[in-house]
Amino acid sequence: MKIKNFFFSFFILFVSIFGLASCDSDTGSLGISTTPTNDSLTIRTATYQAYSRSVLVDSVLGKTGTVYFGRYTDPETKSLFTSDFITQFNCVEGGNVFPPADSIKGDSAQRLELRLFFSSHYGADDNAMQLEVYPLERTLVEGMPYYTNLSPTDYLAEGAEPIARKTYTALDYAIGDDVLSDDDHYHNVCIPLPTKMGTDIIRDYRLHPEHFSGATSFIENVCKGFYIKCTAGDGTVLCIDHVSLNVSFNMARTDSTYTTQFMGSQEVLQVNSFDNQGLEPLVGDNTCSWLKTPAGIFTEVTLPIDEITRAEQDTINSARIIFQKYNSDDTDGTPFGAPTNLLLIRKSEAHAFFEQNHIPDGVTSFLHTRKKENGYDDIYLTKYNQYLFDNIARLIITCRNERDAWTGDDDFEATHPDWNKVLLIPVTVTTDNAGSIITLRHDFSLSSARLRGGTDPIEIRIITSAFR
Numbered sequence: 001m002k003i004k005n006f007f008f009s010f011f012i013l014f015v016s017i018f019g020l021a022s023c024d025s026d027t028g029s030l031g032i033s034t035t036p037t038n039d040s041l042t043i044r045t046a047t048y049q050a051y052s053r054s055v056l057v058d059s060v061l062g063k064t065g066t067v068y069f070g071r072y073t074d075p076e077t078k079s080l081f082t083s084d085f086i087t088q089f090n091c092v093e094g095g096n097v098f099p100p101a102d103s104i105k106g107d108s109a110q111r112l113e114l115r116l117f118f119s120s121h122y123g124a125d126d127n128a129m130q131l132e133v134y135p136l137e138r139t140l141v142e143g144m145p146y147y148t149n150l151s152p153t154d155y156l157a158e159g160a161e162p163i164a165r166k167t168y169t170a171l172d173y174a175i176g177d178d179v180l181s182d183d184d185h186y187h188n189v190c191i192p193l194p195t196k197m198g199t200d201i202i203r204d205y206r207l208h209p210e211h212f213s214g215a216t217s218f219i220e221n222v223c224k225g226f227y228i229k230c231t232a233g234d235g236t237v238l239c240i241d242h243v244s245l246n247v248s249f250n251m252a253r254t255d256s257t258y259t260t261q262f263m264g265s266q267e268v269l270q271v272n273s274f275d276n277q278g279l280e281p282l283v284g285d286n287t288c289s290w291l292k293t294p295a296g297i298f299t300e301v302t303l304p305i306d307e308i309t310r311a312e313q314d315t316i317n318s319a320r321i322i323f324q325k326y327n328s329d330d331t332d333g334t335p336f337g338a339p340t341n342l343l344l345i346r347k348s349e350a351h352a353f354f355e356q357n358h359i360p361d362g363v364t365s366f367l368h369t370r371k372k373e374n375g376y377d378d379i380y381l382t383k384y385n386q387y388l389f390d391n392i393a394r395l396i397i398t399c400r401n402e403r404d405a406w407t408g409d410d411d412f413e414a415t416h417p418d419w420n421k422v423l424l425i426p427v428t429v430t431t432d433n434a435g436s437i438i439t440l441r442h443d444f445s446l447s448s449a450r451l452r453g454g455t456d457p458i459e460i461r462i463i464t465s466a467f468r
Contacts, residue, residue, distance in 0.1 A: 046311065051301070052289040054288075067087070067270050068240070069237065071237070076336070084273045086155060088219050090264070091262060108249070111192070116189040117188045130167050133227070134162055140269040156227060243265075246259050293443045303460070319462050321461075322458070324386055338448070340381070341367060343366070354442065363395065367429070399420055
């Protein structure tokens with residue numbers, strides 16, 4: 001008798017726990033509170049097929065902590081990526097960026113320069129590149145959602161000429177080898193600008209110190225910013241952490257040189273302008289689907305919502321989908337890795353998601369499942385070449401409920417052609433010390449991945465349960 005009671009108690013506990021899990025993944029099943037003890041729990045699995053394709057992306061929202069600059073031909077896909085950028089500069093609140101005006105000797109600058117600081121880059125260290133610098137005539141507007149198809153020439157004076165040209169390499173070989181090999185050395189490209197512009201800044205400071213009271217006043221009255229354009233070379237892209245505008249002048253008492261820095265950073269607007277050429281053959285390849293960053297190609301997936309929900313009248317507990325990544329066919333050795341974080345999101349919600357700084361909600365947006373095991377940070381991707389989304393059941397239920405609630409006169413699918421479509425979007429994720437997501441943005445690094453898809457269907461594995 002004690003043994004029978006034990007097994008009966010264990011069964012009741014199992015049913016209770018499973019019922020709670022079911023409710024969590026399908027809000028449509030809420031309300032089941034009691035079950036006759038003579039009912040049995042039936043668990044069923046089924047597999048359905050989804051289809052994917054590559055979609056060309058002309059631009060993404062330009063929010064990023066890193067500016068990418070340069071040009072690179074991908075040896076695997078033969079596509080050409082070029083990136084320029086616009087930057088504005090911050091001015092320390094309170095106007096203390098300069099020493100007291102009476103401590104500056106005269107009103108002339110000794111030097112004015114831009115420095116592009118970077119901690120990493122794509123391509124060879126000694127590859128020759130060329131750039132030009134243009135002053136902005138019109139400023140970027142704080143709060144505007146700028147995208148990477150921005151046309152920098154719209155912010156220049158008509159017929160504007162460059163104020164500086166520079167031929168450079170990723171490593172500055174004019175510096176000694178001992179400095180280049182020093183771990184504390186911050187690699188940068190130094191671009192001399194006309195000294196007269198530095199003198200104008202100093203004179204403005206003497207006449208109007210209020211112009212230096214903060215970033216907004218400085219941008220509006222002193223320096224609107226610069227457009228830095230890649231004009232020649234192929235094979236180097238710098239990952240720029242920040243940009244500085246340096247004004248050097250002499251001090252009155254010591255005659256020593258003093259340098260004031262105005263920083264381009266996340267506190268002010270910095271916007272990349274991307275140009276991807278040669279991606280059309282990848283989009284036209286129906287044997288697979290592609291992911292290519294930055295702002296190149298996403299994968300669109302059509303989910304078989306109708307088929308699943310017609311066949312599965314029971315509670316949908318789990319819906320797993322896996323995207324298999326193929327190894328690169330490139331034999332020359334591409335420097336591009338695969339995207340490390342992948343967002344699955346309803347196509348209709350993608351723009352608002354990034355513009356409104358959302359984070360994945362586990363209903364209509366998901367990050368691919370990561371799992372650490374035996375030294376692998378992401379065992380599915382690094383060991384098995386897979387992007388796994390462990391449970392998109394709530395997404396399937398949401399799409400079904402939206403369709404079923406439609407009361408319009410027009411055909412639902414004609415009015416909402418993307419109702420059953422999702423996008424796979426490479427992203428960068430910032431977390432706090434507890435591992436909670438703070439921000440999620442488009443991945444601006446150079447990466448690519450070829451996925452199983454196109455005419456080769458992707459499986460969705462469904463697990464359902466019901467009491468019979």
